Amino acid sequence: MAGIKPFEGALDHIFWCDSCNVPLISETCGTCGATARQVRLSPPGDVRFCSPYERTIIRNLFERDFGCDPIGERLVLLNKIPGDDKADEIIIDGYTIAVVYYDLKEEGYKLDLRLYGAKLLMALTNKKTVTVDVPRNMHLSGKGIKGSTVVDTSPDIKKDDIVLIRVNENFNGLGVAKADAENLKDASQNTIKIRKIGGGSIRLNDKLSTLEDAVAANRKTIEAMEKDAINVIKGVVSQGKNKELPVTVSFSGGKDSLVVLNLTKKAVKKFEAFYIDTGLEFPETTKFVEDTAKEVPVKIEKAGKAFDENFPAFGPPAKDFRWCCKVCKLGPVTTHLSQFKKGVITIDGKRRYESFQRGGIDTVERNPFVPGQMSVFPIKDWRAIEVWLYIHMEKLPYNELYDRGFERIGCWLCPAALQAEYVRMKELHPDRYGEWQNKLHKWADESGLTPDYVRYGFWRWKSHPNKMLNIAQEKHIPLKPSYKSGMALDIIRGISPCTLGGYSIEGVLRLPNKASTERLLEMLKTIGAPAYSEDLDVILVRMPKGKGTAKLFAGGQIYASANDKEEAGKLFENTIRQVLRASLCTKCRICVRACPKKAIRLDGHIKVDEKRCDHCGRCTRGCVVARYYDRLINKKQKPDFSGHRPYPVPKNISPR
Known part of the structure; x- marks a missing residue:
């Protein structure tokens, strides 16, 4: 893995068939045979289908901000992009129309419109619209324009709103209002900051396609990817001494492990899946795993009360302080795999598009943290859209949390989760959320930290990133405990x-x-x-x-x-x-x-x-x-060396 750059050779695009109005993962449509149009993606490019819950959020935002719903029942893709929290590009009919993101400061979702989105909305709404009189040949993108150029404005505009800019029927775009509607014509100052403007218009496709249409158009490509993944598994388990090793599947209850579980069923005759119950799993995940265990062999290892027992010593886990992984995950994994004295092959669903940290994983790796385990990653080059196309092609039951607003599945209090997902967890399981909040507030109070430290999710870091430092400064939230702990x-x-x-x-x-x-x-x-x-x-x-x-x-x-x-x-x-x-x-x-x-x-x-x-x-x-x-x-508690001196001990210390 040394020397490999994250996402080296990774795809930064998908395709779109305008005839069938479906996304494609290859250039040729499997339904009509047409050559598709390329759609660029911001990195890492792990594009996916929009869930029902996310669709509701996006619809509500468009209706709130612009008084219309441009997506209707159309296929919507979301492409995860870097941001302070949850942030996704919104793609419909092969056009990126906006970014939907969770605002940490205001604790809610917002829309950030793109040029295609502005052009699309021009034909659907008069809300948040400003008509200006400027020369078409004038370079406007990124510039401020004076109120004297404003011809007309809708009355609903407030300062800092994103607004639609209309020059004429075929030349328009978007900008930011620098004043309320009644002051936008103030000739003494720049009242509009143009973000992007240009010629042409956008018209939505007359054809409304479905997820089934997308599966049909991509079937041949997905079947070829399935064949390659199965061959990877077969190739590893059939090599030399590997033939003697048992095969396991790391099953988390998530979409990626579901796919590799199905692939392993097709690749080998004998295997066992294992699931680590950390004691912090969503009830939906527990039920899904139990249902899956009725169809395939799944060994469940439980961490019991390990989290609660260690919390008093370490406090809440954080993104950069994940003690919970050791006691709730790695311990049970090692216990389970230690039964395989000669080693074990584990089929794992890790994908390199998931994060920059996983960008350089190899197809086969020895796990240095679990002795004797050889990990195989047959879908390491798959993107989320390909995972979902496969799940729907195979008609695999999946964890319902994906339809209810979660992009990833993990422990319900995981500090690595997005704040948006944490808020969603509160809506789905208020009792568990309340218990955890009480625990956090008690810990914060004992540590000399304010309730806002918990409210805004500062507990999720030990060393806070700039985005959190900015919020702390703006809202006057102290970040340092009042006590000093020694060594x-x-x-x-x-x-x-x-x-x-x-x-x-x-x-x-x-x-x-x-x-x-x-x-x-x-x-x-x-x-x-x-x-x-x-x-x-x-x-x-x-x-x-x-x-x-x-x-x-x-x-x-x-x-x-x-x-x-x-x-x-x-x-x-x-x-x-x-x-x-x-x-x-x-x-x-x-x-x-x-x-x-x-x-x-x-x-x-x-x-x-x-x-x-x-x-x-x-x-x-x-x-x-x-x-x-x-x-x-040199403390009261000295190591128990059972009468042995394993290393030189200072003269004033004797073995207990």
Whole structure:
């Protein structure tokens, strides 16, 4: 995966057949044989069909803002684009007419019109319309125009409204009002900011197509994609020693895992799906999984009350502090897969169009976080529209949450979810929402944070992005807790036999300031080969010569395992020292000078050349902040080494 750019070679368009009025994933229509028109997509291009719930929102917005409904019963595509929260391009009849987005500040959906949308609305409404008298050959896009050019205006316009700009029948566009309707003719100032204007008009297609029409027009292409995906699965499971490995399907109750489950049924004779019940699943998801389990073998692993048991120690999980993944997901997954002593092949529904982080996944990968697991991603190059075309072509029952406003399916309180989805969850399950809000407000109160900290979703980050910082500044919401937490190291489990063989030790390290993932990865290169899982927010470090592995979780948990007790203890200590170095680095350059291989340099923060580093440890021994470990371990709670000294202990400490 190294060197691969996210979305390298990814498609930035679909096609549209004007004869059949359907979207196509290839240039030739499978129904009429016509060559289709190309429709450009903003990246990442994971275009999908509009759900019934989203259709209602869009209709209501057009009717509220412009007094008309341009979409009716037409096929509508939504293309996810970057934004502060949920944001999608709206495509009808092969034209991008607007963007619908959730406004975090105003806590509601809004429309951002596009030129095609403005031209379309000109024939449907007189609301929010301004007629101007300007020369047609004048370059207007992006310019302000004076009130003296305004000929007429509808009375419903308020300052900052998006308005339709009419010059004549075939030359029009859109802009932003800089005053209320009664002041738009003020000749002393620019009262309209033109956003985009141009010639031509848009007329909707007379043909109203259906989802079934779209499936029919794309059937041959989807069947070819299905065949390729099945061949990927067959190719992996039939290779050499892979023939001896059991086949599992990672089933989440979502659309992508539903597709790979169906593909696996067609590709292999014997397999078992597994589902991780985190204890935080939507009731709709639980029911869908249970219904699916009546048709295919699905093994359900439960996390029980792991979330509630860990919440007092860690508080709410966050996008950059996903301790919940470790206790609610990775733990049950490892438990389930540990039964396969010789390894296991897992068919997984990850797709590279889902996010920039997944943009470079390979078809087959070894999972460094679950020993012995080989993951296969047969639909990694599929887009959401192709997933949905396949589901409807195969007539597969799917999770009802997709029709009720959710683009992705996960835990109902997941901090990685969009705020718009979180609000929707409140509408669907007010009791659960209320319980979670009470829990958040209690935590915020104990942390010296205001109710608005919870209301606007600030709990979903530890380090807030600019969009949230702007909201906090505008609404005067403090973001820092009133208390200061110091450093602490608690040993959860002293050195003990590991379920997968060898020995392990586990602890929790709490620091007032957490190092970035980038800095941690650099520092961990001094002891081994680190790898990062964005999905789980976990770093895994493999030691040289197979001397063990360490895992660092977002919640501060550090888990070290090795073949013997001494190596496990040394690894645990050394891993914590690197976290301390990354988090508390003073940029003193002692480690740079101490390295005999010149593998370390200071460039903003410590950078390590893994090709030069031989893991000699001199940089750690010379680091002042790494010695904080000795202070942290000198507590009432000391590691239980069962009478062994797994690594050098300071003289004033004896094994418990």
